Amino acid sequence: MIGRLLAGAAMLGASGALAAPVTIHAGRLMAVPGQAVRGPSTIVVDNGRIVSVTAGYQPASGQLIDLRDKTVLPGLIDAHVHIDSDRAGNEGQLAEFTESVPLRAFEAQWNGMKTLRAGFTTVRNLGDGDSGASLAYRDAIARGWVQGPRIVSAGQSISTTGGHMDGRNGTNDEVDAHSATHHLCDGPADCRRAVRLQVSRGADVIKIATTGGVNSGTGLMTRMEEDEAQALIRTAHSYGKKVAVHSHGRDGTKLALRNGADSIEHGTDMDDETVRLFKQAGACYVPTLSTVNGYLERLAKDPNAYPPAVKKQIDWRIGITGKSLEKAYPAGVKICFGTDAGVSKHGRNADEFEWMVKHGMPAAQAIKAATVNNAELLGLASEIGTIEPGKSADIIAVAGDPLADVRALKTISFVMARGAVVTN
Numbered sequence: 069m070i071g072r073l074l075a076g077a078a079m080l081g082a083s084g085a086l087a088a089p090v091t092i093h094a095g096r097l098m099a100v101p102g103q104a105v106r107g108p109s110t111i112v113v114d115n116g117r118i119v120s121v122t123a124g125y126q127p128a129s130g131q132l133i134d135l136r137d138k139t140v141l142p143g144l145i146d147a148h149v150h151i152d153s154d155r156a157g158n159e160g161q162l163a164e165f166t167e168s169v170p171l172r173a174f175e176a177q178w179n180g181m182k183t184l185r186a187g188f189t190t191v192r193n194l195g196d197g198d199s200g201a202s203l204a205y206r207d208a209i210a211r212g213w214v215q216g217p218r219i220v221s222a223g224q225s226i227s228t229t230g231g232h233m234d235g236r237n238g239t240n241d242e243v244d245a246h247s248a249t250h251h252l253c254d255g256p257a258d259c260r261r262a263v264r265l266q267v268s269r270g271a272d273v274i275k276i277a278t279t280g281g282v283n284s285g286t287g288l289m290t291r292m293e294e295d296e297a298q299a300l301i302r303t304a305h306s307y308g309k310k311v312a313v314h315s316h317g318r319d320g321t322k323l324a325l326r327n328g329a330d331s332i333e334h335g336t337d338m339d340d341e342t343v344r345l346f347k348q349a350g351a352c353y354v355p356t357l358s359t360v361n362g363y364l365e366r367l368a369k370d371p372n373a374y375p376p377a378v379k380k381q382i383d384w385r386i387g388i389t390g391k392s393l394e395k396a397y398p399a400g401v402k403i404c405f406g407t408d409a410g411v412s413k414h415g416r417n418a419d420e421f422e423w424m425v426k427h428g429m430p431a432a433q434a435i436k437a438a439t440v441n442n443a444e445l446l447g448l449a450s451e452i453g454t455i456e457p458g459k460s461a462d463i464i465a466v467a468g469d470p471l472a473d474v475r476a477l478k479t480i481s482f483v484m485a486r487g488a489v490v491t492n
Contacts, residue, residue: 091113138467141466144417191217193221229252276313279291315333326345356411357420358408435477
């Protein structure tokens with residue numbers, strides 16, 4: 069396919085970079101999701117950046133990529149992934165104790181390429197183990213050593229002792245003695261320390277958990293005090309870092325929003341007061357609805373894939389999924405796109421679009437959430453999210469019309485990331 073798309077031009081280097089400049093002929097162009105779709109268009113790319121976007125099929129400048137039978141749109145952005153693993157439940161816990169750090173780094177790259185080939189050219193990695201594998205993968209991509217999506221990373225997620233991020237939950241004392249605890253905090257001073265540690269490790273964003281979690285079996289109620297949340301968020305902001313907050317229960321979401329959270333991840337249970345606080349704070353809601361797919365698939369394969377305490381919470385999550393989006397979107401809460409891939413499957417990120425549309429979002433707005441809104445959330449609106457001159461050449465193409473059937477985004481025909489064509 070790539071040979072046809074390049075009209076016989078040779079690809080240069082392992083990265084897929086092309087001899088400059090490159091001309092793309094697009095049949096339909098969704099240059100700025102949320103705005104009107106353009107007809108036949110020409111995009112010129114040079115040195116990894118978009119040089120021009122013009123109407124009609126202009127003469128090729130350099131090599132030609134023929135996408136005249138495709139809908140072309142900006143590279144998609146997933147604001148919630150866990151790139152270093154594609155396993156969960158008992159299988160995921162076993163891997164934590166039996167597999168090496170170098171192997172986890174290779175798994176991150178494997179998952180990253182599945183994600184990139186699915187059309188997601190940027191991801192926000194919201195926490196992994198203390199190995200630093202995802203941080204290393206981020207840096208290797210940035211250096212051009214390997215291919216992968218652009219990664220905005222939280223390093224290791226932060227919670228209180230016994231909270232969602234405490235890996236000792238459900239393990240015995242011998243295992244506990246060897247478990248990392250530097251990302252756990254109790255009290256404001258300790259929480260400030262925990263943020264500063266992740267900043268020192270190179271985190272781009274800070275991820276905290278104000279409630280327990282489905283997969284940890286720690287319940288869905290608030291697991292953090294007001295002064296702890298305030299210390300975490302204020303300290304992160306003082307370092308210029310945005311804060312993503314894992315929260316399922318409404319009290320934990322309100323706690324985070326009162327203290328200036330930039331995004332709420334999951335937000336599974338909301339009431340009218342929660343919606344009001346979202347709008348007051350200007351925070352983004354990241355629903356992560358397609359986690360349900362991961363649960364259902366693993367349970368179909370093995371009914372005992374999760375411990376009983378976790379399975380009980382999974383059943384609750386399956387039953388309530390989408391209800392908060394049905395409340396938040398019509399009320400004007402800003403929606404951002406995230407999948408929690410790692411709980412759901414990497415490379416299947418576009419499943420989230422179908423869930424968003426099912427629960428009340430028009431396809432155009434769901435796509436905007438995964439491009440324009442996410443670019444703003446990640447602080448990269450000047451770099452990604454639209455196809456405009458000066459921006460990174462992150463460009464994808466699909467057959468059909470994703471506005472008419474958003475499932476078209478599940479089958480990507482072409483991916484260009486930072487000016488490099490990604491082979492399938």
